[in-house]
Each structure stands twice: as C-alpha cells, then as structure tokens.
Amino acid sequence: MATPPASALSTMKRKRPFDVPTAPASQPQDANTGQNIMTQVHFAVEYLRKKDKAMSFKDIITYLSIPVDQDRDSVAKTIRRILRTHKRVEYDKDGFNGQGSFRYRPVHPVRNADELKAYLQSRPTAQGIPVRELKEGWPDAIQAIDGMERKGELLVTRMKKDNVPKMVWQNDPTLSQPLDPHFKAMWHTIPLPTNPDELRMKLESAGLKPTSAPNANLLAPKPKEKKKKAPRRGGKQTNTHMLGILRDYSHKRK
Numbered sequence: 540m541a542t543p544p545a546s547a548l549s550t551m552k553r554k555r556p557f558d559v560p561t562a563p564a565s566q567p568q569d570a571n572t573g574q575n576i577m578t579q580v581h582f583a584v585e586y587l588r589k590k591d592k593a594m595s596f597k598d599i600i601t602y603l604s605i606p607v608d609q610d611r612d613s614v615a616k617t618i619r620r621i622l623r624t625h626k627r628v629e630y631d632k633d634g635f636n637g638q639g640s641f642r643y644r645p646v647h648p649v650r651n652a653d654e655l656k657a658y659l660q661s662r663p664t665a666q667g668i669p670v671r672e673l674k675e676g677w678p679d680a681i682q683a684i685d686g687m688e689r690k691g692e693l694l695v696t697r698m699k700k701d702n703v704p705k706m707v708w709q710n711d712p713t714l715s716q717p718l719d720p721h722f723k724a725m726w727h728t729i730p731l732p733t734n735p736d737e738l739r740m741k742l743e744s745a746g747l748k749p750t751s752a753p754n755a756n757l758l759a760p761k762p763k764e765k766k767k768k769a770p771r772r773g774g775k776q777t778n779t780h781m782l783g784i785l786r787d788y789s790h791k792r793k
Contacts, residue, residue: 576614579603580621584628587643588675591650594642595635596622645676652683656692659709667696667706691715 583599596619600607607615623630627644634640647668649655655673673680684704687693691712696705732738742749 576617576621579605579614579618580625583618583622584625584643587628587641588645591643591676591678593631593634593640595638595640599641643676646672647676649673649680650677652687655683655687655707656709659707665708667694667708669706670704673707 582603586599586602587594597607599622600615600618603618605615605618607613622628622641623639629642629644631640631642647658649658655677659668670680670684673684677683681704684693684695684707688695688704692710694708694710697703698705732741739749
C-alpha cells in the first residue's frame with residue numbers, strides 16, 4: 540500500500556471531525572456579560588458623582604455609549620434596574636416629567652454650608668466627619684469649611700503637611716468668650732526659658748509635673764523573675780491495674 544505524501548498528511552491533520560457551531564445572534568458573545576454590566580454600572584455612578592446633578596437615563600446611556608434596545612433583557616434595561624436601587628444613587632420616578640431622574644447619593648447628605656450645619660446638629664453623637672467623605676458630594680467643601688471655621692461655626696483639625704482640613708465638628712460660637720486684653724498682654728509678657736530642661740526643672744521645683752518628664756515606670760528596670768523549679772517526680776510505677784490482686788512479699792526479702 541502506497542504511503543500518502545507529507546502534504547496530504549498535513550491536510551488530513553488540519554481537518555476537524557465536525558464544524559464548531561457559531562453562537563446564535565440572540566446569545567451574548569461575551570461570556571462575562573454580568574461582569575461587563577457591573578463595570579458599566581460603576582462608570583455610570585462615577586459619571587453621576589462628577590456631574591453632581593440630576594441626570595436622565597438617556598444621558599447616562601449616551602455617556603456609556605450603549606444602544607437602547609427594546610428587548611426586555613437588554614443591557615440598558617438591566618443597568619437602569621440596578622441604578623434604581625443602587626445605594627449610591629438617588630432615583631426620583633417623577634423626575635424629568637415622569638421619565639425618572641438619577642443623582643449621586645454621597646456618604647453624607649451635604650452639598651453646602653447650611654446643609655452641613657443642619658446635618659451636624661441632627662446627628663445623635665458629636666462624632667466628627669472626615670472631610671474626604673464630604674468632598675464626595677461637595678467638591679467645594681474645603682473653601683466653605685475655611686469660612687465656617689473663621690466664623691466659629693466649626694471645629695477643624697488639619698493635616699500637618701499642607702494644612703488641609705481633615706476632620707470637622709460642630710461648634711457653637713456663642714460659647715466662645717473673649718479674654719480681657721489686659722490679661723492677654725500680661726500673659727505674653729511672661730518670659731519662658733529658652734532651654735526646655737530649665738523649664739522642666741522650674742516646674743518640678745514648683746511641685747508641678749511637666750509633660751516632658753520621663754515616666755518613672757518606664758525607666759525603672761524590671762526585676763528578673765526567678766523560674767520556679769518543677770517538683771521532682773518519682774519513678775514510674777507500673778502494674779497499677781493489679782494493685783488489688785498481687786500480694787506484697789517485700790517483707791520476705793533476705
């Protein structure tokens with residue numbers, strides 16, 4: 540029997556026993572369709588955050604470059620359904636003449652100075668608010684916070700590096716009492732030692748404990764604990780299960 544040429548063998552190897560069927564037009568070509576939809580939802584939420592105003596769903600879909608399909612299970616309708624219940628989206632079904640509106644919902648419902656004052660007063664605790672969280676829904680928060688601090692309406696802590704506001708608390712300006720100018724002038728005339736050690740020694744001589752004084756408990760050496768010796772155990776006793784059976788013949792030893 541004659542052996543087929545090499546070219547024929549290579550052609551035979553390339554042949555497939557069956558043709559791979561193509562996916563139908565109605566089936567999504569992307570196997571990660573769900574992941575792709577959640578990615579589009581993330582982009583939509585970020586778009587609403589940057590715009591900081593009510594937007595129609597048509598504006599959102601146009602930004603995402605997604606065609607509006609009349610199919611019940613289309614990508615656009617799935618995104619709309621997710622955005623309506625998203626925790627970072629405010630949905631108003633009556634917005635835009637009943638078409639529905641979408642707006643970004645920040646961590647704190649604050650977008651101006653008056654809303655910040657009202658929000659701080661309505662909180663059940665006096666816990667501060669990070670400025671970075673306020674900036675999510677209020678991009679111009681830093682300028683307003685600086686002005687409110689000058690008016691005595693806020694207590695503000697700042698970053699050491701660039702003096703940018705870090706945390707804010709509610710403040711009541713009516714509780715701020717001005718000092719007597721004569722007392723302030725007298726206070727500033729008190730000379731302070733230039734050497735920190737000299738200042739500490741004067742405070743200690745007056746019976747006061749300075750904050751820079753070393754902690755005696757930390758400086759005192761800890762006594763070494765002596766290890767307790769474990770009690771010596773006798774030899775191992777065997778045949779304990781036959782104590783009531785065996786007889787004692789130790790008295791007959793010579």
